[in-house]
Structure formats: structure tokens, C-alpha cells
Amino acid sequence: MNYELFIAKRIIAGKKYKSSISSPIIKIAITAIALGIIIMLIAVATGSGLQYKIRDKMAGFKGHIQIVNFDANNSDVSVIPVEKNQDFYPKFKNISGIKNVQIFGNKAGILRTETDFEGIIFKGVSTDYNWTFFKEYLIAGKLPDFNKDRTTDVLLSETIMNRLQLKLNDTILATFIKTETSKLPSNSKYAISGIYNTGFLEFDKSMMIGDIREVQRLNKWSENEVGGFEVLLNNFNEIDAKGKEIYNATASTLNSKTILEMYPSIFEWIELFDNNVWVIIGIMIIIAGINMITALLVLILERVQMIGILKALGSSDTSIRKIFLYNASYLILKGLFWGNIIGLSIIGIQHYFKIITLNPETYYVSTMPVHISVGAIIALNMGTLLLCFLMLIIPSFIITKIEPSKSIKFA
Structure with missing residues (x-):
């Protein structure tokens, strides 16, 4: 039996957990994860959408490759x-x-x-x-x-x-x-x-x-x-x-050119969208990770007595760290769940109702196009979960500094 996971579930399901001092901080952390994935989904969808739409329009007028005389x-x-x-x-x-x-x-x-x-x-x-x-x-x-x-x-x-x-x-x-x-x-x-x-x-x-x-x-x-x-x-x-x-x-006697060669400036410009998307993803993951670190530290400090009792009963530091990492993973997954629902809903609304418009003289499109693949959605979610989880490993070592005698005595 995975007793670390069992204890983590009991903590999450407990009424004290939901009404504790850490509850507002936990909600802020979940909100940060949700907002992060919403912004990342929108950034990827709009960046890819513009790239796909512009290059499709180029191909519509010129074909992908033209064969002409030298x-x-x-x-x-x-x-x-x-x-x-x-x-x-x-x-x-x-x-x-x-x-x-x-x-x-x-x-x-x-x-x-x-x-x-x-x-x-x-x-x-x-x-x-x-x-x-x-x-x-x-x-x-x-x-x-x-x-x-x-x-x-x-x-x-x-x-x-x-x-x-x-x-x-x-x-x-x-x-x-x-x-x-x-x-x-x-x-x-x-x-x-x-x-x-x-x-x-x-x-x-x-x-x-x-x-x-x-x-x-x-x-x-x-x-x-x-x-x-x-x-x-x-x-x-x-x-x-x-x-x-x-x-x-x-x-x-014939020469063939791709539209990339015929219009290099346009395609170099739309490739810059990828750089912007990566910057946004990096910033959002860092913000989400910092909020999760704060939430984890508050959870640990709020459960000092429980940590001392578990250590007195023979639990290792690694096992206790697993309990809190399971707990933090639950918070990340909850944030990802709501973030995906809201983010994909926003993308769907823009796709079908064309609410956000653009200046076609600047962006070559009159409405903001959106496009996102299932693979991109999975990669964003798995990447956010993994990176946030890795960022929590080092802060979880604070558990090794807690001594059973002092934590039980002053609880």
C-alpha cells in the first residue's frame, strides 16, 4: 500500500484543509496555475493560427512552389x-x-x-x-x-x-x-x-x-x-x-521557387511568433512555479506537528516529502483542469465567433485566427506539470530540518 498517497488524500479531503490558514494561499496557487495554462494555450493557439493562416493565404495566391522560366x-x-x-x-x-x-x-x-x-x-x-x-x-x-x-x-x-x-x-x-x-x-x-x-x-x-x-x-x-x-x-x-x-x-531551362524563397521577409516575420510564444510560456511556468513553492512551504509549516509525529513513528524524510509532493501535484492538476477548460473555451469562442479583430494592413488577417493541436495541448500540460513538480523538490527538503521533539512539543 502506498501510505504516502493515502495520507495525502486524507489531508486533501479533510475539512480542516479546506478551512485552514493556508486555504487562501492554496487558492491563489491554483489560480496562478490555471491562468498560466490559459495564457499559454492562447499564446500557442494565436501564434500558430497566424502562421497557418498567413502561409495558407500565400499558398492560395501563389501556390507552394512556382515553376517558371529563368x-x-x-x-x-x-x-x-x-x-x-x-x-x-x-x-x-x-x-x-x-x-x-x-x-x-x-x-x-x-x-x-x-x-x-x-x-x-x-x-x-x-x-x-x-x-x-x-x-x-x-x-x-x-x-x-x-x-x-x-x-x-x-x-x-x-x-x-x-x-x-x-x-x-x-x-x-x-x-x-x-x-x-x-x-x-x-x-x-x-x-x-x-x-x-x-x-x-x-x-x-x-x-x-x-x-x-x-x-x-x-x-x-x-x-x-x-x-x-x-x-x-x-x-x-x-x-x-x-x-x-x-x-x-x-x-x-526552368526555375522553381518556394513561397519561402519568394517572400522571405514575410516568413521571417511570422517565425518570430515562435520566439514570443516561448518567452510567454517560460514566464508563465516561472510564475506558476513560484506560487506553488509558496503554497508548499505554507502547507509544510502548517503541518509541522504531523511531520514530527510521522518522524517519531519511523517515517523517513523521503516518505514525508512524498506526501507533500503528492498534495502539491493535486493542486497543480486542479489548476491545469480549470485552466484547460477556460482556455480551450476562449479559443473555441474566438474560432467560431471571430470576436477579436486585427488590422489586415499589419497582420494580413482581419480577425485573430486560432489553431492548436492535441499534441500541443498535451505537451503544454505535461511540461507545466513536470517543471512545476521539479521546482517543488528542492523546497520540500525543508522537512529534513524539522525535529520531532521540538515540533511535537511546541505544536
């Missing part, structure tokens, strides 16, 4: 076309983990109304395009249908629509810059079939999505010429490895 022009505008007939299109045969390979072509232009104008990038896509991303952020209208003959339907962002004071199904005039084969700008009219709003202003303010056959016409390309290929992966965490595999699997 070209000194690193802008978003396709200059030198690529032959569509490639060994890796429509599917890589020897590389796993790839969700989709889709063609695209870009053309710089200006949208004009009677009173305003906006510079845009006309991104042309085809029937192989994965619309999952834009379906999520489509707020009005419908997606263009590319299964019929060449269409003039386009998707525009709510940002551009508001700036140009346009409405769904309006016709908009677009002027495109001249090409090497055409000295004059091209003018075309397009019907706005759908409106999207991703909250990623860097792209929302300039991206128009339409038929790649329109881009081919504007650029004087043949049906077999495209701006490049976008590759979507099943697992973003494999982007570096898959990027190298794809680079080695494509012709020497």
Missing part, C-alpha cells in the same frame, strides 16, 4: 512563357506529396471607371485550378466557369470593388500594357462574376482572377504557352524538401 525579371508578371507540355504536367510521376499542379499566366494592367483607376495583376488560370482557397473567401457571386469557351468573367476583391465603387455583375474596362509584339495598350471589358475578401491586402488590392486564355491573347501567346506552373503540396512542412526535389526534376 528570367531576370522577378516580378509577378509573366514575361517569358513556358511550354505547357512538360513531363511533370499535369502530375509529377516520381515525387509524392503533391496535391495539384496548375498552370497560370499573369498580365499587368489598369482597371478604369469614369472617375477612378486601380493598377492590377490579371492572373489567368484554367480548368485544373484548385478553387478551394477562393471558395473559402468568396463573399458574393460565383466562381468563373472555364469549362466553356473563353470567358470574360473575373473575380475581384472587395478592396478593389470598394475603391472603384463597383457592384457584382458590373462590367469593368481594363487597359493592359503593351507587349513586345504590340506597341499599343490593349483594352478589354470583363464581367465581375464574384467578389472575394481574404484580408491579405498585399494581394487583395491588386489581384484579379480570370481565364488564362485571356492572358494568352493579351500576351500574344499560343495555346501551348503559359506563364508557369503552381504546385500545391499536401504538407506545408515538407516545402523545403519538395522544393529541392521539384527543382531537380524539372528541365535546366
Whole structure:
């Protein structure tokens, strides 16, 4: 029989324990543990949420990896076309983990109304395009249908629509810059079939999505010429490895780049979230540990007589320390229990009701995204329990200083 655990349970269940002098300090310690895990859960959920959401939006606009011609022009505008007939299109045969390979072509232009104008990038896509991303952020209208003959339907962002004071199904005039084969700008009219709003202003303010056959016409390309290929992966965490595999699997005249390489500043910025999260976790664990140390010392000092009696009956210092460590572990678990309930509830409320908003110009999202895995929840709880428990071992040695004769005599 584990008599240390038995005594610890009796102490916890005792009425004197609940109404003792140490009761307020114990409640403060439990509250500190609960607040600590709440803040840690929220920090991890918001940090991961921002990272996931920003990188998903980047991939939604640009794919995880782009394959284009080697070209000194690193802008978003396709200059030198690529032959569509490639060994890796429509599917890589020897590389796993790839969700989709889709063609695209870009053309710089200006949208004009009677009173305003906006510079845009006309991104042309085809029937192989994965619309999952834009379906999520489509707020009005419908997606263009590319299964019929060449269409003039386009998707525009709510940002551009508001700036140009346009409405769904309006016709908009677009002027495109001249090409090497055409000295004059091209003018075309397009019907706005759908409106999207991703909250990623860097792209929302300039991206128009339409038929790649329109881009081919504007650029004087043949049906077999495209701006490049976008590759979507099943697992973003494999982007570096898959990027190298794809680079080695494509012709020497083609260049492949991951979105990490195309937009390094954005991804370096979101990696800083991890540092902030680790700092918050460290501070919360230290605060929780200090409160638990205080609670443990009060519990020991309040039970000096009991410690003296147990020593007089032959209990070792190690056994008595176990009693109080069991007791402290119960307090930690109680704090973790309530902290998880409250913390996960807050995360759930934010996920479903989007209460906390952000400035999209700064954070690329309009509401605070949250994301947390079961593994992260378990790791936070186990790490907090273990570290707080280890922090209590040294203070528990105060029990070795208590002498039975003095503690029983002056109790």
C-alpha cells in the first residue's frame, strides 16, 4: 500500500484543509496555475493560427512552389512563357506529396471607371485550378466557369470593388500594357462574376482572377504557352524538401521557387511568433512555479506537528516529502483542469465567433485566427506539470530540518 498517497488524500479531503490558514494561499496557487495554462494555450493557439493562416493565404495566391522560366525579371508578371507540355504536367510521376499542379499566366494592367483607376495583376488560370482557397473567401457571386469557351468573367476583391465603387455583375474596362509584339495598350471589358475578401491586402488590392486564355491573347501567346506552373503540396512542412526535389526534376531551362524563397521577409516575420510564444510560456511556468513553492512551504509549516509525529513513528524524510509532493501535484492538476477548460473555451469562442479583430494592413488577417493541436495541448500540460513538480523538490527538503521533539512539543 502506498501510505504516502493515502495520507495525502486524507489531508486533501479533510475539512480542516479546506478551512485552514493556508486555504487562501492554496487558492491563489491554483489560480496562478490555471491562468498560466490559459495564457499559454492562447499564446500557442494565436501564434500558430497566424502562421497557418498567413502561409495558407500565400499558398492560395501563389501556390507552394512556382515553376517558371529563368528570367531576370522577378516580378509577378509573366514575361517569358513556358511550354505547357512538360513531363511533370499535369502530375509529377516520381515525387509524392503533391496535391495539384496548375498552370497560370499573369498580365499587368489598369482597371478604369469614369472617375477612378486601380493598377492590377490579371492572373489567368484554367480548368485544373484548385478553387478551394477562393471558395473559402468568396463573399458574393460565383466562381468563373472555364469549362466553356473563353470567358470574360473575373473575380475581384472587395478592396478593389470598394475603391472603384463597383457592384457584382458590373462590367469593368481594363487597359493592359503593351507587349513586345504590340506597341499599343490593349483594352478589354470583363464581367465581375464574384467578389472575394481574404484580408491579405498585399494581394487583395491588386489581384484579379480570370481565364488564362485571356492572358494568352493579351500576351500574344499560343495555346501551348503559359506563364508557369503552381504546385500545391499536401504538407506545408515538407516545402523545403519538395522544393529541392521539384527543382531537380524539372528541365535546366526552368526555375522553381518556394513561397519561402519568394517572400522571405514575410516568413521571417511570422517565425518570430515562435520566439514570443516561448518567452510567454517560460514566464508563465516561472510564475506558476513560484506560487506553488509558496503554497508548499505554507502547507509544510502548517503541518509541522504531523511531520514530527510521522518522524517519531519511523517515517523517513523521503516518505514525508512524498506526501507533500503528492498534495502539491493535486493542486497543480486542479489548476491545469480549470485552466484547460477556460482556455480551450476562449479559443473555441474566438474560432467560431471571430470576436477579436486585427488590422489586415499589419497582420494580413482581419480577425485573430486560432489553431492548436492535441499534441500541443498535451505537451503544454505535461511540461507545466513536470517543471512545476521539479521546482517543488528542492523546497520540500525543508522537512529534513524539522525535529520531532521540538515540533511535537511546541505544536
